[in-house]
Amino acid sequence: MDPLGSYKSIISARATDKRILKRCQDGGIVSAVFIYGLENNILDGVIVADKEEGFRPVPKVATTPEEVLEAAGTKYTVSPNLSVLKSAIREYACEKVGVVGTPCQILSLRKALKYPVGFRHMVDKVKLLVGIFCMENFPYMGMRIIVEELCGVRIEDVVKMDIGKGKFWVYTRWGEVKSVKLKKTHPYEQSSCHVCTDYTAELADISTGSVGSPDGWSTVIIRNERGEEIINKMIEEGYLERRPIDEGKFGLGLLKKLALVKKEKNMKEIEHRKELGLPVPPDVCH
Numbered sequence: 592m593d594p595l596g597s598y599k600s601i602i603s604a605r606a607t608d609k610r611i612l613k614r615c616q617d618g619g620i621v622s623a624v625f626i627y628g629l630e631n632n633i634l635d636g637v638i639v640a641d642k643e644e645g646f647r648p649v650p651k652v653a654t655t656p657e658e659v660l661e662a663a664g665t666k667y668t669v670s671p672n673l674s675v676l677k678s679a680i681r682e683y684a685c686e687k688v689g690v691v692g693t694p695c696q697i698l699s700l701r702k703a704l705k706y707p708v709g710f711r712h713m714v715d716k717v718k719l720l721v722g723i724f725c726m727e728n729f730p731y732m733g734m735r736i737i738v739e740e741l742c743g744v745r746i747e748d749v750v751k752m753d754i755g756k757g758k759f760w761v762y763t764r765w766g767e768v769k770s771v772k773l774k775k776t777h778p779y780e781q782s783s784c785h786v787c788t789d790y791t792a793e794l795a796d797i798s799t800g801s802v803g804s805p806d807g808w809s810t811v812i813i814r815n816e817r818g819e820e821i822i823n824k825m826i827e828e829g830y831l832e833r834r835p836i837d838e839g840k841f842g843l844g845l846l847k848k849l850a851l852v853k854k855e856k857n858m859k860e861i862e863h864r865k866e867l868g869l870p871v872p873p874d875v876c877h
């Protein structure tokens with residue numbers, strides 16, 4: 592079985608809009624897709640993770656490209672994006688909602704759409720699920736300890752965080768770049784992430800992350816017709832530029848390897864927790 596789940600195609604791509612490239616995490620795929628959706632009446636509201644002081648994430652219903660741009664960039668902590676879904680539909684009266692989420696959030700949302708207990712009248716209003724790759728996340732205080740204690744940077748000064756090349760990176764508004772080896776950040780990970788076996792948001796319409804593509808570009812997994820239609824239109828109309836995915840060991844090879852590592856490592860943890868009588872997810876994807 593493919594460790595990336597099912598998909599139609601995989602490409603490398605990046606946004607062409609300079610405003611997006613200035614603020615985004617990788618190739619700006621999430622922001623570009625949402626802005627394209629809002630500008631072309633495919634979506635009328637999107638759920639993103641904005642941030643408050645201290646890099647605290649806040650789920651937000653964005654209805655304009657400016658609001659999407661404000662929320663660009665990765666927050667390496669939990670942003671309960673699904674908590675504002677009802678608000679998007681009931682308060683903002685959105686009829687065509689896009690949602691970005693980590694693999695666990697995409698899985699939860701798919702489940703809610705399939706078995707809509709408490710989600711009546713909402714199923715047909717969720718139009719696009721954009722998943723972001725995720726190996727693990729950190730509780731807010733964990734992320735803060737990594738930034739302030741391990742990297743020695745005040746959280747107020749941070750403009751960007753990133754994970755890559757075996758390290759957690761912190762960029763400050765003074766132009767400083769600090770990093771710490773992931774070996775040292777492991778103790779601060781959210782423990783529920785260790786029983787998750789989905790690296791690439793397998794149930795999204797479109798999944799994206801940096802692994803497998805050159806710096807500044809994103810790997811884009813197009814999973815179904817809905818995802819394919821929007822990505823193809825964006826390429827045709829010049830919102831995205833694309834290049835073939837590197838099929839080698841630092842491209843698709845690395846992506847598949849990491850996806851498999853997450854499955855195998857966390858399946859072991861699931862078995863271990865089962866032995867101890869601890870609760871584990873009932874229907875993990877293998």
Ligand SMILES: Cc1cc2nc3c(=O)[nH]c(=O)nc-3n(C[C@H](O)[C@H](O)[C@H](O)COP(=O)(O)OP(=O)(O)OC[C@H]3O[C@@H](n4cnc5c(N)ncnc54)[C@H](O)[C@@H]3O)c2cc1C
Pocket residue numbers: 614615616617618619620621622623639640641648662663664665666667668669670672691692693723724725726727728729754799800801802809
């Ligand atoms: C905890 C975490 C771990 C990750 N691990 C990996 C990894 O191992 N490998 C990899 O290739 N990529 C990983 N990513 C994804 C990567 O960091 C980028 O988010 C992704 O490539 C999208 O970049 P972009 O330039 O297309 O998005 P942007 O255009 O910058 O947009 C990012 C979107 O994601 C939303 N967002 C930000 N943080 C969160 C959050 N915590 N929860 C939900 N939504 C959020 C933002 O509001 C924004 O709408 C991880 C992301 C997170 C949140």
